[in-house]
Amino acid sequence: MSTAALPASSTTAQGSDDNLEPQRHGHGPRSSPLSRVTFVVLLVVLTAVFVGPLLWMFLTSFKTPDGATSIPPQLFPHPATADGYRPLVDTGSQTPVIRWFVNSLLAGVANSVIVTATAALAAYALARLDFPGKKIVFAMIIATLFVPGFVFLIPNYLIVNSLGWLDTLWAVIVPSAGGAFGVFFLRQFFSSLPMELEEAAEIDGANRWQTFVRVVLPLSKPGLSTLLVLSFLTNYNDFLWPVFVLFSPSNLTLPAGLSILQGAFTINYPVVMAGAVIASVPAIVLFILAQRNIVEGVARSGLKG
């Protein structure tokens, strides 16, 4: 659907575009093949397609089981009820969603802090220090970026088991912190910093550690926060691994728990949607707060690759 290649919706549109040209056109071609009306209609339809299902999920979570399955469907809950959320806040049940929520937040925060801290230290060494074996270490780390994650699935299960971490949050916090993305990402960031400030600090007598903590880290706040947010989301949303390494109802993270919730409440859709809503809230809030970090982090990872 290459919109730009469409045989321009109409010549009149192009003509009118040219008049408004300076303010209206940013980065791309000078005038647009789509008339203003087509453009707005497209945007509205696409927005409905992307936001509609999420809105539907939210509205359904406040319906009664009958209301959620009525034909024709109810748009707004009638009667509105929070009953769908009741089984989820009961920590004694087989589906203690509130418990999974806490587990997921704990695991996500712990994992993203470990990823960012260890990656920052290593990336600084790789960006700024010289040491024997540097090239080999860096090449190895980069090489693993190209190894698909499923290769580690079976052996890491056995490693985690021998550490006694099966069915504990450690299993979802620690192993994925070995991934190379954070080091790669922060090394790029550190390398792009001007060297002069670090040199000035060293002339003032700062040692490596002081330079790193007082100069490099404060300058790298955008990069560090982007990595924190991205690794939190990755961990928070991870599905395959937690499904297999966590089993007790009280130890699950949300993604693993939600698949159990789906099995337990099959067509009690308000309960299932309430679980999905609870799981969505932290991700959506984080996205609203850190939208620029997330979108630009993703965009940059694409350009570098």
Next chain:
Amino acid sequence: MAVTAETRVGGAAAPVAAARRSRRASAPRTGRRSRPLTAYLFLAPYLILFLGFIVAPAVFGIWISLHDYDFVLPFKPWVGLANYVDLFTPGSRDFADFWQSMGATGIFTGLSVPCLVVLPLGIAVLLNRKFPGRTFFRAVFFLPYVLGVAVIGLLFRYLLDPNVGVVNYLLGSSIPWTTDLPWVWVSLVGMTVWWTLGFNATIYLAGLTDIPRELYEAAEMDGANRGQQFWNVTLPGLRPVLVFVVTTTILASANMFGQQLLLTHGAPGTSTRTVIGYIATEGLGSFRMGAAAAMSYVLAVALLILSLIIFRVFRDRQDES
């Protein structure tokens, strides 16, 4: 030898020993000298994780794949390459199921990658102009991607419910979206496109912004119409981004697991069970870890070959132009 950097720089400050030491440490930009020990200390925390959970398992996995490795049995006999040979021997225990699941992954990849390469490009072109709320719409299209596959799976299971789902209601149909061929593929691909389209669109958009505007102006002066500009300026300008998008999308599609577990449960029968689904259930469900490890290496090599082919195709195209 006596003429060192410090003495040359200037007599005034030279005698101060401390200044001398720090200058010597920082002066040569090329050899930012520090004791290697310092560097190793900086690296150590990450390297422990890297060695423990990336390097060790990659090697350990090969070892496992050479054994009849059942997690719960005490004796794990060495079988050499038997686990690999079995995967290529018709009639063996895994042959039919493994290749069926490879086929399922292949179908999913073949259907979803073209959509996920082309549609996001359309969205990116649409967003690549200045208009009020541009950032807002970019965020809207990206929004589903920040949610996990578990949320998306539950949501689409409801939307696509054959009896009470809103999709069949809106279409006035009674399509068995989650239970019958070919609809299951439409559902799995559709929900994946909806979920991840914003990711690729964002990468395209960054690539589009980097194409110098002068190129469009020059093309226009040469009389190129909109379509010609797209083919001759936009697409070539996006080439590196395109390689990245195609490769990462293929890898992501080949990793498909959650969608089929949550939406179709592999149905009908096992026809939508992907290879990751098969590896996971055999390896971690039935604890046949030797066979599962062998399968994951076969899949990894297959993907590696595929990536190399893609790079070659794009490189050859580049040589032509």
